[in-house]
Amino acid sequence: MINDYEETEELEPISDPNSYKPAGQQKNNNKIILLVVILIAAAAVVLGYFDIRHIQYRKKIEQAAAYQDAGKTDQAKQAYKEAAALQKRNAYPYTQLGEIYLDQGAYNQAIKYLKLANDREGSSETYTALGDAYTGKGDAQKAAAAYKKADKQTDTETNQYQKEKAGNTNGNLEFSYTDICVTGGHTVKSGKWLYYTSDDAIYRSNGKKTEKLQNNYGQFLNFYNGCLYYECDLEDGGCGIYKLNPENKKEETVYENSDASKSIEWMKVYRGRIYYVVANADLIDNLQPGSIHSMKLDGSGKKTVVDSDVYYNSVSIDNGHIYYIKHSQREYVRTDLNGSNSEDVVSFSDGLYANNRGAREPRVVYTDQDHVIYWLDKKIHVLNLKTDKTFDIEQPDDVFGYEQLNHDSDGKYYYLLTDDEQVTGRGKGNHLDRYSVWRLDSDGTNYKKLYSFESTMIPCQSAYGDKICVNYYTGARQKVDVIDAETGKATTYIDLPRDN
Numbered sequence: 001m002i003n004d005y006e007e008t009e010e011l012e013p014i015s016d017p018n019s020y021k022p023a024g025q026q027k028n029n030n031k032i033i034l035l036v037v038i039l040i041a042a043a044a045v046v047l048g049y050f051d052i053r054h055i056q057y058r059k060k061i062e063q064a065a066a067y068q069d070a071g072k073t074d075q076a077k078q079a080y081k082e083a084a085a086l087q088k089r090n091a092y093p094y095t096q097l098g099e100i101y102l103d104q105g106a107y108n109q110a111i112k113y114l115k116l117a118n119d120r121e122g123s124s125e126t127y128t129a130l131g132d133a134y135t136g137k138g139d140a141q142k143a144a145a146a147y148k149k150a151d152k153q154t155d156t157e158t159n160q161y162q163k164e165k166a167g168n169t170n171g172n173l174e175f176s177y178t179d180i181c182v183t184g185g186h187t188v189k190s191g192k193w194l195y196y197t198s199d200d201a202i203y204r205s206n207g208k209k210t211e212k213l214q215n216n217y218g219q220f221l222n223f224y225n226g227c228l229y230y231e232c233d234l235e236d237g238g239c240g241i242y243k244l245n246p247e248n249k250k251e252e253t254v255y256e257n258s259d260a261s262k263s264i265e266w267m268k269v270y271r272g273r274i275y276y277v278v279a280n281a282d283l284i285d286n287l288q289p290g291s292i293h294s295m296k297l298d299g300s301g302k303k304t305v306v307d308s309d310v311y312y313n314s315v316s317i318d319n320g321h322i323y324y325i326k327h328s329q330r331e332y333v334r335t336d337l338n339g340s341n342s343e344d345v346v347s348f349s350d351g352l353y354a355n356n357r358g359a360r361e362p363r364v365v366y367t368d369q370d371h372v373i374y375w376l377d378k379k380i381h382v383l384n385l386k387t388d389k390t391f392d393i394e395q396p397d398d399v400f401g402y403e404q405l406n407h408d409s410d411g412k413y414y415y416l417l418t419d420d421e422q423v424t425g426r427g428k429g430n431h432l433d434r435y436s437v438w439r440l441d442s443d444g445t446n447y448k449k450l451y452s453f454e455s456t457m458i459p460c461q462s463a464y465g466d467k468i469c470v471n472y473y474t475g476a477r478q479k480v481d482v483i484d485a486e487t488g489k490a491t492t493y494i495d496l497p498r499d500n
Contacts, residue, residue, distance in 0.1 A: 057086040064096065065300070073100055091120040099129055099301060107137040124153040125272035125296070131320075132338050147320045150271050167222040167229075167269035170316040170366035171373075171406040172462040175220070175266055183404050185220035185267075186471050187480065188228070189464045193246070194493050195221055195228055196471065196480050202230070204246060205493045207482070213246055222269040224297070229254070229274065231264045239264045241274060243297070254299040265290065265312040271337075272297060275305070275322070279312040289327035292339070305339040316367040323367045332374070346374055346383065365405050373405055380405060382444065393444040403435065406463035407442070413485060414440050415468050417461040420452070432475075435459055437468055439485055450488035453481065473498065 064079035077100055084093040098114035101107075110133040117126045131146035168188045175184040188195045193204045195213075202213045202221075218230035228244040237260025243252045254274065257264075267276035274297060279290030292306040292315065311325035314332075321334045323345065332346040365373040365380070372383040380393040380402060395402060396418060403417040416438040432454040439448045453459075455472035462469040468483040480494040 053086050057083050057090070060086065061093065064093075068096075068100075068300075073104070076100060089120055091117040091123070091126070094120065095123075095126050095129070098126065098133070102129055102133050102136070103303075105136065107133045111137070122149070122153055123272060124150045127153055128271045128273070128337065132336075135336060135338065135340065151320070167224055168220075169406075169463070170268075170318060170368045173220055173222075173266065173268055173316075174366045174404070175313050183406075183460050183462060185222070185230075186460045187462045187469050188221040188223045189467075189469075190223040194469065194480070194482065195223065195246070196494055197221060197230070198478050198494075198496060199498055202228070202244070203494060203496070205480070207491055207493050210494055210496075211246075213244060213249055214251055218242070220264070220267040222267070222274075224269040229267075229269050229297075231267055231276070233263065234258065236260070238262065241267060241276065241299075254297070255295065255302075266315045268315075268317055269297070270317045273301075275317060275337075277310060277312060277315055277324075279310070292322065292324065294337075303338075305337070306335065307339075314366070318367045319370060323372070332372070345372060345385070348376065368407070369411060373407075375402070391444050393440070396438060396447050396449075399436065403459070404461045406461060406468070408463060408485065409465050411442050414442060414444070415461065415463050415485065416440060416447075417459065417470070432456055435470075435472070437461065437470060437483060448488075450485065451481070451483045451490050469493075 060079050060083035064076045064083060067073070067076035067079060077097060080093040080097045080100075084090070084097070087093075094113045094117035098110045098112075098117060101110035101113060111130065114126050114130040114133060117123075118130065127146050127150035131143045131150060134140075134143035134146055168185055172183055172187065173185040186197050192206045194206070195202065195204045197203075197218045200217055201215050202218050204211050204213060213228070216232050218232045220231045222229040226245070226247075228246055229241065230244070231239060231241055233239050234256065236258070238256065238258040239262065240256040241254045241264065243254050244250070255276075257278070261280065262278055263280070265277045265279045267274060269275075273294045275292065275294045277290050277292055280288040289308055290310045290312050291304060291308055292310055293302060293304050295302040305322065306324065309327050311327045314323075314325055316323045317337070320337060322337060322339075323332065323334050325332050325348070330348040331344045332348065333342050334345050335342040365375065367373070367385075370385045372385065374381055374383070379395075381390050382393065383390045393405075393414065393416070396416075399418040399420050401419055403419055405417075406415045407413060408415070418436050418438060420434040420436055433456070434452060434454050436449050436453075437451040439450050440446055450468070451470070453470065453472055454474065456475055457473045459470050459472035462471075466485040468485055469480055470483070471478070471480050473479070476498055478494070478496050478498050479492060481490045482493050483490045
């Protein structure tokens with residue numbers, strides 16, 4: 001023991017008596033160091049093992065997706081099962097297996113894997129698919145329970161990013177190529193930001209600061225889980241759907257169709273999927289029926305919901321149902337999200353379009369909160385689907401006609417946009433026409449004019465809670481005003497030159 005000490009002393013003399021360590025303690029320290037080294041090495045081996053398994057998992061997922069794209073569903077299922085074995089707590093491969101079996105009509109297998117996915121991480125997408133599987137099996141009670149969980153999960157997912165519900169409201173997405181009711185999802189709100197599409201760009205503003213997000217015109221704006229989704233026409237014809245992260249301004253292509261004869265005439269993000277209408281691009285001169293489709297948020301899993309006879313406008317999704325007009329029969333119908341169980345709601349076979357111009361065509365504004373708001377015989381009607389009762393909204397005195405209708409999220413008020421005179425502009429030239437925003441109670445009474453303004457083009461009205469947005473044009477400028485529904489006080493959020 002002394003020799004050991006003396007040798008150490010010769011190499012490094014001890015100047016501090018407190019630093020002296022007995023030989024036994026030194027050996028214990030060496031053992032601790034060795035143990036730490038062993039543990040670090042073991043951890044490295046374990047981490048390396050899991051890293052290898054993760055790489056193998058990603059390869060299996062990519063392989064399965066490639067098989068799906070090639071239509072090789074049996075190989076895709078096998079690859080997803082192998083991926084699930086590599087990461088047993090990951091819900092994704094189980095979700096994919098469930099949806100493959102659902103598409104094949106193997107409802108029991110679909111239910112098995114979708115339940116396994118929800119056990120790991122419940123999502124609106126998997127609960128919706130589970131509801132579809134139960135619907136296909138004929139179990140309406142379990143389907144309703146699954147859809148209810150999907151709605152609850154949608155709110156949970158959405159509230160992580162924003163206070164508003166996912167996507168955008170049906171009233172704000174309502175669209176038409178006729179000379180009124182052209183809202184078309186030109187604005188959407190999330191948190192403090194109002195997102196707005198101009199002639200050639202998409203912006204966002206909080207009322208004090210305005211940011212340009214991208215340089216193309218978009219419409220049918222939806223905000224979901226922190227990202228903006230919208231439709232944009234392609235330069236050489238055709239159309240596409242895009243996803244934009246507003247924080248880093250990164251844009252991703254979700255879907256593109258280069259067929260110049262086709263266009264997207266409506267879209268909505270709902271329960272983790274994108275629903276959209278594909279119709280003839282030349283609606284004015286060659287009005288043809290379209291079709292309704294859906295896909296996942298990344299563009300995969302495309303499905304045809306209604307394959308034909310869809311009138312291009314007035315499509316809504318409300319409480320797990322799709323509402324649309326049958327082009328051939330002029331009937332407003334309701335169907336499940338997968339296109340099954342269609343039933344008639346309102347007939348337009350012998351009605352006049354509700355404006356003073358007397359145009360004849362079927363017209364529904366939108367369906368929301370189990371109420372159908374539609375134009376017929378120069379009036380707006382509100383049909384309560386639960387009570388099957390209808391009340392009329394009469395046109396205010398001293399106005400020429402209706403333009404657009406929205407409502408607040410609590411069902412307390414309707415907001416009506418009117419043209420106050422027989423307008424001469426209608427988007428042609430620089431003539432300023434006068435418009436007004438009205439508030440009325442939910443039973444169609446107690447009109448109050450909140451705000452008036454002039455525009456050279458047809459304005460668009462959107463509603464978010466107790467706020468109303470109007471997009472309009474004053475010659476060389478484009479504006480968005482936000483109006484308080486209680487006081488009528490307006491704040492200009494966006495004021496930009498039109499050539500910006």
